[in-house]
Amino acid sequence: MLQVYLSLLDTQAEKDKFIQVYEAYRDLMFYIARRYLAGDADREIAVDGALHALLGVLESLDDPFSTKTKNLVALITRNKCIDVLRRRGGASEESWEESGGEETLPAKAPDAAADDLSLAIRSLRETSQDVLILRYYYGYSAAEIGKILGIGRDAARKRLERAKKELKEMLEGDV
Amino acid sequence: MNRDRTEWAACGKTYSFADLAQACEAAASASLSDLPDILPAAEPSEAFSKRVERLHRKYLRGLRLAQFGRAAAGIALALLLTFSAVITANAQARNAFLAWWQRTSGSSVAYWYGRESDAGKTGSYQLSLVPEGMQAVRRTESEGFSSTVYEGSGHLLVFEYSGGEEAGAFEVFEAGEGIPVEVGGLPGRLFAENGRISLIWMDEAASVVFTISSDLDVQTVLQAAESVKGY
The missing domain is CATH 1.10.10.10 (Winged helix-like DNA-binding domain superfamily/Winged helix DNA-binding domain)
Known part of the structure; x- marks a missing residue:
């Protein structure tokens, strides 16, 4: 049973999934962040947030290199950028929701x-x-x-x- | 994933889930239609790259613990009650410890601490008392983080520690808030989940978080934890 655990842990594909996603879409994430945010620090906050969010759904990504995954990465990054903008604007999540969210x-x-x-x-x-x-x-x-x-x-x-x-x-x- | 199979009506038409899925797929693809063929290379800062490394370690630990939980399933959770007598705690230590951890989301709890550290480079630690019949089969080390897997007699024990700023510890538990314990006078918590005993404790002065996960009994895990020494 424990050997099963160890062999599963050694599966290189599983180990590398996070890195595969990061390396495949790093440029895309920063490109999107540049479209929304002016400063490097804010862009990194947004991309960092996107990576955390992606970590939560990594298991559901069948193919890190598919168009579907690429679209998801873009969508999540865009939302994290909007989140940074919202925080910079001082709006709470509640007021943001009530106003319907600024575009x-x-x-x-x-x-x-x-x-x-x-x-x-x-x-x-x-x-x-x-x-x-x-x-x-x-x-x-x-x-x-x-x-x-x-x-x-x-x-x-x-x-x-x-x-x-x-x-x-x-x-x-x-x- | 849950899927809402209810059909959706608008404008005199009825749309199925598949219709909506197809339209959403087209909308998702369209949002990237104006991307240039070649994207400019991102040049993240060194601090950002380190955060990504930490996130990668978090991912690997989550993977390892998830696998471990499944592998150890079947060991009785009642073990915890048997050894409750060895657990000691005091309110001050518990409060200090609670100040370190951060996030609860639904039924899962992520244990972290993140703070400015002036403790400098993280030291090196090891178990000076390895449970009988076990030996180290793998050791992974990177900046501020170490993981050692011990195996033997059909059991497994993973000893990890991390230090420095934003040191992370256990990723996810669904075993509540655990039981407060002390390990060598340091505040900690003990969890039992799916036959896995998990122990986390922290040395605030050294800015180090230690964890042990094992399918061994609580007493053995606590003894192993008590034996941790710097070298």
């Missing part, structure tokens, strides 16, 4: 080829897009999303509900 970058105009649902999602603000993506593309629960975003389960649930409401309004042409 730091405008949502990009979706291309015409995308279907209605995808278009609508991409027209939402980033924080709303991200919880929907984490929920429906990655299949994470509200608790897991809360952990990834560092906002707690209830806040994640609220954000998810709000995103779905916004999406519905978007699709029904109320926005």
Whole structure:
């Protein structure tokens, strides 16, 4: 039994997963951080936060080099950057949630080829897009999303509900 | 992962989970569509690189403890009660210790301390009393961190210590807050989870956190802990 433990521990792929992810996406994470944050220190705080969050979901990443993993790394990093901006602005998580979260970058105009649902999602603000993506593309629960975003389960649930409401309004042409 | 299979209706249409998943996948991919082909190389500071190294160690320890917990499953948790008499504690030591650890999230607890350290370089420590029939089979050392795995007689014991700023200790437990203990007069905590006895104690003066995880009995683990000496 103990030999099983030792042999599992020696699995190089498992040992290296964190380093693989870090080395594969370090440049991407800092690139995203540069788009949001001005100072090197803030960028490193955001990337550090992203790495901590990734550590919590590393087990769920089947392939560190897949597009799906790359998208997740980008999403998490973007959220950690927004988090740093929010803290710098002195807003509490609660007030941030109540205000719906300020946008730091405008949502990009979706291309015409995308279907209605995808278009609508991409027209939402980033924080709303991200919880929907984490929920429906990655299949994470509200608790897991809360952990990834560092906002707690209830806040994640609220954000998810709000995103779905916004999406519905978007699709029904109320926005 | 939980998946909400409920269909979702909007604008006179009904969307399935798969529809939403597909649309979200497209949205996720689109967010990276304007990335340049070649990204500028990141040049993180030395302090950041050290933080990444620490995080990597945390990852490896989490992996090791998770595997260890599974391997040791089946050993009776009642062991803890048997040896409660050997556990001593006083309020002052407990309060000092509690000030060091940080995070609780749901049913899991991460034990850390993070503080400015003026203790300089972390010393070297070893067990001077290795449980009978066991021997060191692996030793890993890096800056401010050491891990030694002892194996023998069908048992396993992992002795680790880390020091300096932001030293980290046990990663995750689901065994509550543990029981306060003293190890050589130093404050600590003892946990029993899935047949694994885990002990953490701290030398605040030296800024070092020690841990032992083992499927051995509590008394043997405490004796091993008491025998830790610097060299």
